[in-house]
Amino acid sequence: MAEPSDRPMVNPLVTGVLVVALVYFARAIFMPLAFSLFVIALVWPIQAALQKRVARPLALLITLLFTITVIVVVGSAIVWGFSKLAQWLFYNSDRLQTIYANWATWLEGHGIAVAGAIEEHFNVTWLVGVTQGLIGRLNSTAGLTLLACIFVMLGLLEADDFRNRLCLASAQPYGELLLQISGEIGSKVRRFMIIRSIASVFTGVVVWMFALVAGLELATAWGAMAFALNYIPFIGPLTATIFPTLFAIAQSGSWQLALVVFIGLNVIQFVIGSYLEPSLAGASLAISPFAVVFAVFFWSFMWGLPGAFIGVPILIVVVTYCAHEPSKRWIAALLSGGQRARALSRGD
Structure with missing residues (x-):
């Protein structure tokens, strides 16, 4: 029989596993719900400002139209970029087949036996199909977007009433804390x-300019994809970074352009991600890089591409909540980075 001291460690573990399983298998509901709460947090100031000037239904309509427009613009940038790539691959299929056959011959001449299998099984139609399949998966998020928009509409309608209920005396002290x-x-x-958004726009513009200078075709598509994927x-x-690098090999048939593209894009991503974003974010948003990577891959496993997108905002929610709970402040300190972690350890 287990000692009594062991029981508290088993129950939280079992509870955590059950919660993760519930979130995974009920993702058709929880994923749109999480997205709707995320969107509400973003657009509520717009809704509140508009309600002071126009009627509440009109303010809600304007807020929803603005939200849908932003989602469509970002999503269309990715779909349009991959569509242009699929068209280019289709129209240059013979050229690509020749390039890959030459690469297979070169590898075989250097004693790499797998080259023959690559040459035999490589099919440009398969490559185009993969690209089109990716486009189809992106388009399949339309259902998620529709359900999330319904949740957003209902949430914005009830936001004021919910805030008032949290201020009631019967909801204290948790109501004020939750607010x-x-x-x-x-x-x-x-x-x-x-x-x-600032970093994404800057990344898209710089990648577009770099592609033009490097002589990479579909420069506008690469810029649009870099903007949205960022x-x-x-x-x-x-x-x-990977797609333009592989495309450089397909375009030129040589490794020199691919190396230039690979190094150039990595430098762009490194400078923007390591210097521009941290300088704009400041200490209040400092989160451990390991925690960010884990959150992205964990929620990507749970919910796919939408989960990868919302993983960091969920991490921000967890860190912020734990920072307000004395018993869980150590979790916020572990997940935070730099000065923020030291401030939490001091109780600030």
Whole structure:
């Protein structure tokens, strides 16, 4: 029989596993719900400002139209970029087949036996199909977007009433605490997305200019994809680097252009991600890089590409909540980075 001291360690573990399983298997509901709360935190200041000038239904309509427009612009940038890539691959299929056959011959001449298998099984139609399949998966998020928009509409309609209920005496002391934590989370999430948007626009412009200078075709498509994918930490910039590098090989048939593209894009991502964003974010949004990578891959496993996008905002929610709970402040300190972690350890 287990000792009584062992029981408290078993129950939280079992509870955690059950919660993770619930979130995974019920992702059709929890994923749109999480996205709707994320969007509400972003657009609520717009809704509140408009309600002071126009009727509440009109303010809600304007806020929803603005939200949908932003989502469509970002999503269309990715879909359009991959569509242009798929068209280019289709129209240059014979050229690509020749390039890969030459590479296979070169590898075989240097004693790499797998080259023959590559030459035999490589099919440009398969490559185009992979690209089109990726486009299809991006388009499949339309259902998620529709359900999330419904949740956003209902949430914005009830936001004022919910805030008033939290201020009732019967909801204290948790109501005021929840209001304080929610306000801080909303402020941090908005700041994170503003900084991410600035970095994404800057990344897209710089990648577009670099592609033009390097002589890489589809420069506008690469810039649009870099802009949109930069919203997904780690996975997005990695994808926006690998695809142009492989495309450089397909375009030129040589490794020199691919090396230039690979190094150039990595330098761009490193400078923007390591210097521009941290300088704009400041200490209040400082989060451990390991925690960011883990959050992106964990929520990507749970919810796919949408999970990778929302992983860091969820991490911000967890860190902010734990920072307000004395018994859980150590978790916020571990997940934070730099000066923020030291401030939490002092109880600031």
